[in-house]
Amino acid sequence: MSASARPADAEARILPGLVSGDSHVIEPVDLWDGLLPDGYWGNEQATFSDRPGGYDPAARVGEMARDGVVAEVLYPSLALRLFGLDDAAAQQRCFRRYNEWMATFVQVAPTQLVGIGLVAAYRMEDAVAEAEWCRAHGLRGVQVWQTPHPDLPFSGDHYDPLWEACSQLDLPVSMHILSGHGYCKDVFERQALDIAAAGLSVYRNAVNLKLLAAADALLELLLSGALDRFPRLRVVFVENEISWLPFVIDQLDYYVDRLGKRAPTGIGRPPSDYLGRQVFATFFRDPNATTTIEGLGAGAFMWSNDYPHGNSTWPRSRDVIRAGLRSLGDVPLDQVLWRNAAQLYHLDLVPSGT
Numbered sequence: 001m002s003a004s005a006r007p008a009d010a011e012a013r014i015l016p017g018l019v020s021g022d023s024h025v026i027e028p029v030d031l032w033d034g035l036l037p038d039g040y041w042g043n044e045q046a047t048f049s050d051r052p053g054g055y056d057p058a059a060r061v062g063e064m065a066r067d068g069v070v071a072e073v074l075y076p077s078l079a080l081r082l083f084g085l086d087d088a089a090a091q092q093r094c095f096r097r098y099n100e101w102m103a104t105f106v107q108v109a110p111t112q113l114v115g116i117g118l119v120a121a122y123r124m125e126d127a128v129a130e131a132e133w134c135r136a137h138g139l140r141g142v143q144v145w146q147t148p149h150p151d152l153p154f155s156g157d158h159y160d161p162l163w164e165a166c167s168q169l170d171l172p173v174s175m176h177i178l179s180g181h182g183y184c185k186d187v188f189e190r191q192a193l194d195i196a197a198a199g200l201s202v203y204r205n206a207v208n209l210k211l212l213a214a215a216d217a218l219l220e221l222l223l224s225g226a227l228d229r230f231p232r233l234r235v236v237f238v239e240n241e242i243s244w245l246p247f248v249i250d251q252l253d254y255y256v257d258r259l260g261k262r263a264p265t266g267i268g269r270p271p272s273d274y275l276g277r278q279v280f281a282t283f284f285r286d287p288n289a290t291t292t293i294e295g296l297g298a299g300a301f302m303w304s305n306d307y308p309h310g311n312s313t314w315p316r317s318r319d320v321i322r323a324g325l326r327s328l329g330d331v332p333l334d335q336v337l338w339r340n341a342a343q344l345y346h347l348d349l350v351p352s353g354t
Helices: 006-012 057-066 078-084 088-106 124-136 160-169 183-191 201-223 245-259 289-296 317-325 333-344
Strands: 018-024 069-075 113-118 141-144 173-176 235-238 279-283 301-303
Touching: 018 235, 018 301, 018 317, 018 333, 057 069, 057 113, 069 088, 069 333, 078 088, 078 113, 078 183, 088 113, 088 124, 113 124, 124 141, 124 160, 160 173, 183 201, 201 235, 201 245, 201 279, 245 289, 289 301, 289 317, 301 333, 317 333
Parallel strands: 018 069, 069 113, 113 141, 141 173, 173 235, 235 279, 279 301
Antiparallel strands: none
16 A cells, blocks of 8 residues: 555544543542541542543433544543552442442443443452452443552462453453552552652653553463463453553563573463454554554554543544554554454444444
8 A cells, every 4th residue: 555545545444433442430439438438539539530421421422422432441530549459348349339330320321331340359259249240230341450469460370260250251351550559559649649749750650660560460461371271361451552562572472482491381372462362452642553553463452532531532532543543554443443342342333334
C-alpha cells in the first residue's frame, strides 16, 4: 500500500461504532458507608471528572453516543484504591458492595455497558465465590490486583482455583494500573495527601513503577506456566498503554530461549505466542501504538477512551483515532477499535456501516 493511499483508506476503516476497552464509573463515596473508616476518601473523588455519565447509566448512554461509542468496558475509579486494603475480610465486603452497585448500573443498557467485577484475592474460596456471583449477575469479567500483596505473587499456585474458575466461567481477568500494593499504596496514601511534597516520586510512580508493575505481573503469569495450566484463561492489562510490550516480549523470548535449559520455565512456547491468544492490553494515549500494533499484530490490543477521567479522549475520540492510527497500513483497524473487545466480552453487536 502506498503512503498516499493510507490516510483515505484508514479514514474509511474508522467505523461509526467504537468499543472502549477501558472506561470508568465514578462511584458515590457513600457506597461503602459502614465498611470503611470515616474520612477514608478525603477529597479523592474531586480528582475525577464529574460528568453525569460517570454515575448515571442513562446519561452515560447519551454521552457514549456523542463520542461515537457503542459499548464500554467499565472499571472503577475510587475502588481502585481498595485493592491495597490489608484486611482481607474488609476488602471482600467492599468489593461485594461495589459489584452489587455495578450489576445494577449495567442493567440499564446491558448490551452497551460491560461491567467488570472486583475480586479480592487473599482467600481463594472467597475469590471463586465472588467470580461466580459476578457471572450470575451479568458482569462480563473480573478484576484482581495488578500489584499483589508481597506474600502472594502471581508466580505461585495460590491463584490456581481462581484461574480455573474464570476459565470455566468464561470471565476475562483484568489487571488495571493503581490496583494493589507497592507503589499503588504510595500513590493513594502519601502522594494524594500532598503531591507537591512527594517530589520526584510522583513521576517515578506515574512512569517507572507503573510499567514495572505491569511487566512483573506479565512475567510471573507467563513464566510460571499459569497460562499453560489454564489455556482458556484470558488476562487483560488495562491502562498501562502498549508500546512497552514489544521490548519486554522480545526480551522474554530471547532469554527464555537462551537460558531455558539452565533455568526452566513453566511454558511450552515463546512468550510472544500468548499475545492475542491469552494476553490482551488496552491503550488510549500512546503515540507509539501504531508501531506496536504493526509489529505485534492487532489481535492483542483494544482501543479505549478512559471516559470520564480528566485525560479521556471523550468527546473527540474519533478525531484522536484519525490522528493517531490513520498511518496503519494493512493492519485490520477494526480489530483494535471494536472486534477484539466484542469477541473477548461476547458482545452481540455490529457497529452500523459494517
